[in-house]
Amino acid sequence: MVATPRDDLFLLRRRPPQEKLVDQGFRLLSVVLASLVGLVLAGILLTVLWGSRDAAMRFGLQFLVVSDWDPAGDTYGAFTAIYxxxxxxxxxxxxxxPLGVGTAIFITENLIPLRIRQTVGLMVELLAAIPSVVLGLWAIFVMEPFLRPILELLHQTLGWLPFFSTVPQGPGMAPAVLILVVMILPIITAISRDSLQQVPPELRQAAYGVGTTRWDAILRVILPAAVSGITGGVMLALGRAMGETMAVTMIIGNSNNFSWSLLAPGNTIASMLANQFGEADGFQVSALMYAALILMLLTLLVNVLAQWVVRRLSLKYA
Structure with a gap:
């Protein structure tokens, strides 16, 4: 008797009980692990909420717009750190x-020899592996002294603007911004590179086939096709920048005195938590927890916005 294709399909569908048991176990393990992630996140949120309840009840939303931070007088406001x-x-x-996406294009689009592209890609990966405390030390001893004459020139030229109105005297907001650039650049470059490499080669060939130049193909075809992945990487880098602690703490100046100037010392929520939580006591702990809750909500907002933007761009360029 000759077996028909339907009989073969039936035989293929019959699976031993052991395989079914393995599938059920794997499914159960996946559900448990995914639930653990949610439980950990919920536990962190509940801990921060419970710890911040006293400060939230006392200050309310005024905590967001007041810049006074006085542990001696139990007066707290996180506007300087939020800003x-x-x-x-x-x-x-x-x-x-622009630097990250440009580097990704530089690596993926065969603009230079392969050996140089591999070297640049390796350097980007090594930059991502440097510990943040090492970058902070480099910022203190190398980057900030090198930048100080440039920042002084900015103050002399554009000092009439509020953003350059103070004399640079060392650590400040501007060096912190530049060290954040160094820290998030590998994230943007790596994700942009992966997104560009996922673009089907047929799109490139079709663009060249209708007579476009290389840069027209990159700007009008390849980048739009990869824009959802690149945008996701950008939003991920934004979340990393908002939560970065050690390198920023070492170079920003850690001042709670509010100033619009980028040349003056400043503070971030993560830096304030790192500096003060170890020695905090009493009501100050609740105020720091309240600031931590605000940082969590900001990062949550960034992630929700990233999901929305990526979804819209995926539908637009699908």
Missing amino acids: GTIVSSVLALLIAV
């Missing part, structure tokens, strides 16, 4: 995105 967190992250992103 520093947002400004330093956004400015770092504005500088790092």
Whole structure:
């Protein structure tokens, strides 16, 4: 009797009980591990909420717009740290995105010999592996002294603007922005490179087939096709910049005195937590927990925005 294709399909569908048991066990393990991630996140959120309840009840939303931070008088406001967190992250992103995407194009689009592209890619990966404390030391002893004459020139030329109104005297917001650029550049470059490499080669060939130049193909075809992945990487880098602690703490100046100037010392929420939590006592702990809750909400907002942007761009360029 000759077996028909339907009989073969039926035989293929019959699986031993052991395999079914393995599948069920793997499914159960996946559910447990995924649930653990959610439980850990919920536990962190509940801990921060419980710890911040006293400060939240006392200050309310005024905590967001007041810059006074006086542990001796139990008067707290996180506006300086919130301003520093947002400004330093956004400015770092504005500088790092063109550099990161440009480096990714440089690596993936055969603009230079293969050996040089591999060397640049390796250097980017090594940059991502450097510990943040090492970058902070480099910022203190190398980058900041090198930048000080440039920042002084900016103050002399553009000192009439609020953002350059103070004399640079060492650590400040501007060096912190630049060290954040160094830290998030590998993230943007790596994710942009992977996104560009995932673009189907048929799109490139089709663009060249209709007579476009290489740069027209890159700007009008390849980048739009990879824009959702690149945007996801950019938003991921923004979240990293907002939560970066050690390198920024070492170079930003850690001042709670509010100033619009990028040349003056400043603070971020992560730096404030790192500096003060170890010695905090009493009501100050609740105020720091409240600041930590604000940082969590900011990063959550960034992630939600990233998901929305990536989804919209995926639908637009699908």
